[in-house]
Amino acid sequence: MEKKTLLTHCSDEPGLISKITNICYKHQLNIIHNSEFVDNTTSQFFMRTELEGYFNDETLLADLDQALPEGALHQLVNSGRKRIVILVTKESHCLGDILMKNYDGSLDVEIAAVVGNYDKLQALTERFDIPYHCVSHEGLTRDQHDQKVLEAVNQYQPDYLVLAKYMRILTPEFVNQYPHRIINIHHSFLPAFIGAKPYQQAYDRGVKIIGATAHFVTSNLDEGPIIKQDVIPVDHTFSAQDMAQAGRDVEKNVLSKALGKVLNDHVFVEGNKTIIL
Amino acid sequence: MEKKTLLTHCSDEPGLISKITNICYKHQLNIIHNSEFVDNTTSQFFMRTELEGYFNDETLLADLDQALPEGALHQLVNSGRKRIVILVTKESHCLGDILMKNYDGSLDVEIAAVVGNYDKLQALTERFDIPYHCVSHEGLTRDQHDQKVLEAVNQYQPDYLVLAKYMRILTPEFVNQYPHRIINIHHSFLPAFIGAKPYQQAYDRGVKIIGATAHFVTSNLDEGPIIKQDVIPVDHTFSAQDMAQAGRDVEKNVLSKALGKVLNDHVFVEGNKTIIL
Amino acid sequence: MEKKTLLTHCSDEPGLISKITNICYKHQLNIIHNSEFVDNTTSQFFMRTELEGYFNDETLLADLDQALPEGALHQLVNSGRKRIVILVTKESHCLGDILMKNYDGSLDVEIAAVVGNYDKLQALTERFDIPYHCVSHEGLTRDQHDQKVLEAVNQYQPDYLVLAKYMRILTPEFVNQYPHRIINIHHSFLPAFIGAKPYQQAYDRGVKIIGATAHFVTSNLDEGPIIKQDVIPVDHTFSAQDMAQAGRDVEKNVLSKALGKVLNDHVFVEGNKTIIL
Amino acid sequence: MEKKTLLTHCSDEPGLISKITNICYKHQLNIIHNSEFVDNTTSQFFMRTELEGYFNDETLLADLDQALPEGALHQLVNSGRKRIVILVTKESHCLGDILMKNYDGSLDVEIAAVVGNYDKLQALTERFDIPYHCVSHEGLTRDQHDQKVLEAVNQYQPDYLVLAKYMRILTPEFVNQYPHRIINIHHSFLPAFIGAKPYQQAYDRGVKIIGATAHFVTSNLDEGPIIKQDVIPVDHTFSAQDMAQAGRDVEKNVLSKALGKVLNDHVFVEGNKTIIL
Known part of the structure; x- marks a missing residue:
């Protein structure tokens, strides 16, 4: 099992937490810790999701691409040493x-x-x-x-x-x-x-x-x-x-x-x- | 529109965030803020979800009852003055x-x-x-x-x-x-x-x-x-x-x-x- | 017995603490608390002396006038409510x-x-x-x-x-x-x-x-x-x-x-x- | 010129600050910093005096011995590295x-x-x-x-x-x-x-x-x-x-x-x- 961190930044819209956590669940990735924040003045959505499991980075990011609003930034970062x-x-x-x-x-x-x-x-x-x-x-x-x-x-x-x-x-x-x-x-x-x-x-x-x-x-x-x-x-x-x-x-x-x-x-x-x- | 806070406490299992936020999404409730914590020593899951929308408390809690593990505690609290x-x-x-x-x-x-x-x-x-x-x-x-x-x-x-x-x-x-x-x-x-x-x-x-x-x-x-x-x-x-x-x-x-x-x-x-x- | 606070501010020179506390001692005033500070960049001396006893303000201040360098500021403040x-x-x-x-x-x-x-x-x-x-x-x-x-x-x-x-x-x-x-x-x-x-x-x-x-x-x-x-x-x-x-x-x-x-x-x-x- | 610190600890009585600082003054020692404290519950007097000048430790301590109450502890510590x-x-x-x-x-x-x-x-x-x-x-x-x-x-x-x-x-x-x-x-x-x-x-x-x-x-x-x-x-x-x-x-x-x-x-x-x- 690996650990990775998913970082999502996009414009806010209803259902984002649900969509992202659903995709993780479907990929059989366990969420160790999740934090999110919506900046109400700029309507920007930020989420940090610590994941554990067997990753297929390509399909995971593709699924996210489809689910998230256009222009969304997401990054899957290895939890190793920098x-x-x-x-x-x-x-x-x-x-x-x-x-x-x-x-x-x-x-x-x-x-x-x-x-x-x-x-x-x-x-x-x-x-x-x-x-x-x-x-x-x-x-x-x-x-x-x-x-x-x-x-x-x-x-x-x-x-x-x-x-x-x-x-x-x-x-x-x-x-x-x-x-x-x-x-x-x-x-x-x-x-x-x-x-x-x-x-x-x-x-x-x-x-x-x-x-x-x-x-x-x-x-x-x-x-x-x-x-x-x-x-x-x-x-x-x-x-x-x-x-x-x-x-x-x-x-x-x-x-x-x-x-x-x-x-x-x-x-x-x-x-x-x-x-x- | 009303504001309520959903408090969930149950034993941990995969997919809980996804299940709960899905139900909120289906009920067309917007998540204003969500925080969760898993106590790894006791394997207990805690989540606090601030919601906004038109609530049907009965069906919402019934949907949650069905989705959550047995013995789960959940509470839908009015965000008013105590x-x-x-x-x-x-x-x-x-x-x-x-x-x-x-x-x-x-x-x-x-x-x-x-x-x-x-x-x-x-x-x-x-x-x-x-x-x-x-x-x-x-x-x-x-x-x-x-x-x-x-x-x-x-x-x-x-x-x-x-x-x-x-x-x-x-x-x-x-x-x-x-x-x-x-x-x-x-x-x-x-x-x-x-x-x-x-x-x-x-x-x-x-x-x-x-x-x-x-x-x-x-x-x-x-x-x-x-x-x-x-x-x-x-x-x-x-x-x-x-x-x-x-x-x-x-x-x-x-x-x-x-x-x-x-x-x-x-x-x-x-x-x-x-x-x- | 009364309580008063003596505030002294003058240019620094050797023996100031000794001179001031001597005068208080001669006036049979007990020092409850004394703090002093010398600002080395400006060569200014500051001292705050909490006193207890029977005060003759006039002679006390006159004695201090004589002992302290020219231009010294001193004030004898009643310790009462402001x-x-x-x-x-x-x-x-x-x-x-x-x-x-x-x-x-x-x-x-x-x-x-x-x-x-x-x-x-x-x-x-x-x-x-x-x-x-x-x-x-x-x-x-x-x-x-x-x-x-x-x-x-x-x-x-x-x-x-x-x-x-x-x-x-x-x-x-x-x-x-x-x-x-x-x-x-x-x-x-x-x-x-x-x-x-x-x-x-x-x-x-x-x-x-x-x-x-x-x-x-x-x-x-x-x-x-x-x-x-x-x-x-x-x-x-x-x-x-x-x-x-x-x-x-x-x-x-x-x-x-x-x-x-x-x-x-x-x-x-x-x-x-x-x-x- | 040397720097030393005089530490005094004795039972409290009127005039201690005056007596000690007088002796320092007579010995032509400049007081760089002085702090004192009286513990009113135990009637103990504590004073720390940073001194600068040419020290004759023996006569200084002898003068202090004579001036301070019996049983007074005093120590003249070199300000060097420990x-x-x-x-x-x-x-x-x-x-x-x-x-x-x-x-x-x-x-x-x-x-x-x-x-x-x-x-x-x-x-x-x-x-x-x-x-x-x-x-x-x-x-x-x-x-x-x-x-x-x-x-x-x-x-x-x-x-x-x-x-x-x-x-x-x-x-x-x-x-x-x-x-x-x-x-x-x-x-x-x-x-x-x-x-x-x-x-x-x-x-x-x-x-x-x-x-x-x-x-x-x-x-x-x-x-x-x-x-x-x-x-x-x-x-x-x-x-x-x-x-x-x-x-x-x-x-x-x-x-x-x-x-x-x-x-x-x-x-x-x-x-x-x-x-x-």
Whole structure:
């Protein structure tokens, strides 16, 4: 027996749950878990169906094609491990957390490689027997650097790219190669403190809470669909540096929770938002 | 068009979602929201289906009877307001919160009456034009008092009883008249600090967090199925009295969140646990 | 014996704690609690000292004057109840929470009056035997209306004004009459979603957390020193209206916590920030 | 210039803050941060004073001796790194978190060695160039095993021992060698679910929140002074195993926060409680 996840996204109409679950039943597939959501403002229907059984992908998808409204998107995803490449700069806490969670099995993913624009995190990465590519940006234009990073990344054919405190802005050309497949952690509670030095901005404004945001990367900086956010309290005793220090825990926790959702096929994207089923 | 909620609880078998949603579809009922859960340790299936359309309750339930495994429980609940009676002693914060949330519409419920074993909360209740019954326990046995409280309660035929800091233990005879229909707020994070004076117990133990637990009342004190729990941090500067004071907010928030789930038919009970769909 | 709180704010120099506590000791005043903070970026010293004993305010302040650096601010505040006036528009949840907490003693304050630009909350206010002034803004310029509100407010000589979802912007002339004495609750996690309809803005951006901010009002809208912030999680199932509904609880909790700090003389203001000792 | 922290614990009397800060002032020591607490139920005074300057420890402590009430405890602690030994069994998440935080500098401590009763975590430890001692308990009595562990530990003369999911109970003889210097992480919100398999207990009770508790180890199992606690929400979809999995994050976060407090000399112990200044 295999396990697969059926992801359906189409315009809403009566009877969709019944039609889809009927087809699964006829194919003798057992539904382990089913979640659906209708966005009433856009009349869009989303359903995530965890299935178990013997799959004939072709006939199953053909049956669904016939039953669902025109333009329906559906995907039958293997419930196995995904492959990721992680992009980093100099800070180790997010990378370290992913490495450690992968080590102890709480984040079940294949880390194909780590690519950094400095060599600072090479030793840490290699301690976990994962290849590290240092692609320095020095002396290169942004396009040139992105091109070299892409070459390093593409050889692994990853399902997703993870920007684990990668402190450079990707060109639209780069982003378009991995649409909704690049996950970034931004060190603020977006949309507050967009752009550079969010902790300094937070300190200057005198906020009492700081946060982090994991989101898909689109060509608009810090504007992509948000997957997960969380915050921690701060007070007047925190300098901007203290905030950055304290924020590390929330950054890594938010990133790894977002990864858990994405890597297990829970996340749909609709416009600038995510639906997490 | 009407709105009703179908609650299904039966032993698990393949095709249940398909069968139930098919029947709804045949009855031309639109599924607004559907949630299901299978408890794999007990092989029990739970489903909550919000429906919209023109209902023929009799034929719908008959169709379901035929389709579902023997012994299946199903209920078609009107999505209207429920009627509650609130039991109190002397503390006003939980009662006040329910009165105020009912006043501003954020807790949509009919408060038929408040019954207290003191008259301390009579004035507050009557400010909101709700009848108050003072049933003093003085000079009465527990059975006699419970009998008088039951008489005061039963005339309103409430859907649920809410113990909003009612500081007396109900007899099993009382509890059995409202099985899984009495909601209590206990002022600790159960199962820690069962019984009397939980804040004093928490102080004596030196805990760094205090909490509250909303649960259905069964004949075993503080042992009923838990609906909602939450906590707040405390530290060495808190006396037992400070903890009690700080705990009021978490008590009232937990109680009103639990009520929101129960009154909108989200809560199933299985053994000593709740499934909240 | 009396209780008073000494608030000291001056430029930092060695020996300040020693000097101030010495003077208190010589005056035979017992220190119940002492907290201090030095802002290293601005070299400012802040200290809050709860004292108990028989006070000779004049000689105590004179002794402090002599000991502290030039330009030092110090204040000896009676630890009694403060008097507030609450400004409202149509929403009842923040007002109701303050009324109820005042009723049960958990917010120990004298509510001198409630002033609203509609009469919607008159009945609720009067149930708690508090005078309500309806000052309609219809047909008035902003200056004219503010003038009439000020007249209604000033007759009570309040220590603080509380904007409990008062949905109008105060003129600088109004604000300047109560510098750092007007507390507002803004229904977003500032500085995100400044201005109108923050819940709609939050919905449009697809955030996964919404919040509330209590701050002192200055003449720059939504830019005053922040006293308290908190958040709650939301997800794709929340409409803008659902967010507004869910946000009510966090708004009222944040406002009443901020009030607790302000009314017990814990809050210093330095530039655009608060120091809470 | 040096930095040291003065920790004072004595019975309360008037003028203590003044006396202590005076002495510091006379010694030309600058107070960077001062916190005090009086436990009114026990009339005990606690003060933590961060000092900067040129220290003459002997005369400073002698001056304090003369000024403070008889039986006063005071300690002048170097603000440098502490040395710890970590005890483990098989689970890597707490150890991994400490190793990683030490690696990136957010937990500034010298990890002298890791001692485990299995060899499972040897490779991970050695990747961070830290010595690992495997001291198997097989075929040994508890006394014999503890004796061997003590030998491995004592050679490093650690300031503190950290039980990072060390799944064995220490003998009182062991504990007495490191009074208030052994920190344990218990995988429940104590005092709920004392003893073995707390997640299974939590599952069986149907709680809606699970937690973790960091505490000093005393000879009474799970009864030592609590340093830090935190919780996360769970629901009916969590098996006991899912709870254990989800609990890992809260365990490691609670442990590392407790360590941060202990290693920076913020924690006083009074009876069965901690005062954290």
